[in-house]
Amino acid sequence: MSDQLALENQVCFPIYALAREIVNHYRPFLDELDITYPQYLVLLVLWKETELAVGQLGERVFLDTGTLTPLLKRMQQKELVSRQRSTQDERIVMVSLTPKGIKLKEQACSIPQKLMESMQVTPEELNLLKEVVCRILNKQK
C-alpha cells in the first residue's frame, strides 16, 4: 500500500519539473537572441501567420491577456513586433512582426537541433513523449 501523498509517487511533479528544465535548456540559446521562452513561442506563431489578434495569439500559446499584454509590450520595445488597433473593430489589437522580428527566424532555425542535443533525448523518446502528452492535453479542451 503506497502513499499517494509522496513526492516520488506523484506523476504531475515530474512533468512540472521537466517543463522548467526544458525552459532552462532553452535559455542559453534564447539569450543569444535576447528573448525568453514564452516570447519564443509567440515568435513561432508569428513566423507562420504574420498578423494575428492578441486573443488569437493567446489561444495558440494558451496564455491570457494578463500575461500576453505586458509580454508583447516588451517585445515591442525590443522592436520585434508591432501592435496596432484594428480600424474595423477598435477592441482588437493586431500583432505583427517587424523586419527585425522576421529576420530573427534565421538565427532561430538551429535552436530545435541544439535543444535536442542539449537535453540528450532521442527522437524516439521525443515522439513517444509528445504523443502521450498531446493525448492528455487534448482531453482538457
Added chain:
Amino acid sequence: MSDQLALENQVCFPIYALAREIVNHYRPFLDELDITYPQYLVLLVLWKETELAVGQLGERVFLDTGTLTPLLKRMQQKELVSRQRSTQDERIVMVSLTPKGIKLKEQACSIPQKLMESMQVTPEELNLLKEVVCRILNKQK
C-alpha cells in the same frame, strides 16, 4: 520536409502547456487548503521528513533559494512551517512543519484522486507518461 520552427512540430511546447494545465487543475483543490502548487510540493516533502534544511528541500523540489526563501516565509506567515537557524551551523535554516502544517495532510489525502478525475486521465496513461518523463528528467542530473 516539415518546418522545425512550427509550434505544432514542437515537443517541448505541449509539455510546457501541460505543466501549466496541471497546476490549473490543482488550483481549486489547493485553494480549499489556502496553498499554491509549489507550496503543496514542499508539504509533500515535509509530510515525510518532518525537518529539512532549505537547501535539501530545494534539491527535492528542484527550486533554488530565490524561489524558496520567500515561499517559505509565506508558509510561515500562514503558520504551516517554522524556520529556524541551526545552532550547530548558523548558515543552515531548518524548516519543519507546525501542528497546523501536519494536520493539513488529512485534508490533502483526497487530492490525488480528485486530480486524476479532474484531468480525465487513466492510470495507464499516467504510468506511461511518468515513465517517459522520468527517464528524460533523470538524464539531466
Added chain:
DNA sequence: TAAAATTATATTGCACACAATATAATTTAC
C-alpha cells in the same frame, strides 16, 4: 434605437522562477 449583454484588451495584485549578487558562517590551506 437605447439599454443590456457581450467581446477584446488592459490593469492590478499576488506568487512563482531564476540569474546575479550579497552576506555571513564554516572549512581549507598555507
Added chain:
DNA sequence: GTAAATTATATTGTGTGCAATATAATTTTA
C-alpha cells in the same frame, strides 16, 4: 592560526502566469 575558498541562505531585479477587475467598443434585444 589566519587569509582564502567554500557553503548556505537571503536579496534584488526581471519576466512570466493567472485571477479579478476595469474599460472601451460592438452586438443583441426589447
